Amino acid sequence: MLASPTSDRTGMRSPTDERRESDRDSYRKSCIQVNEIHRTVLVWVWLQEIGYRIRQPVDRLKQGLLSDY
Secondary structure, three states: OOOOOOOOOOOOOOHHHHHHHHHHHHHHHHHHHHHHHHHHHHHHHHHHHHHHHHOOOHHHHHHHHHHHO
């Protein structure tokens, strides 16, 4: 039987492996958070451009979009 990369011969995981996994999870969560911030900024810029073109405030646009939803 082959041992998995995260376990030793006994099948037990070492504290180092658990720490690496925790680091990977925190890195993944921080990347997700950064991506959400980027998307939020892109949507805000998009709403500002549309608001400028149709001469309506962003808040009114958001309210209209949310009420249609």
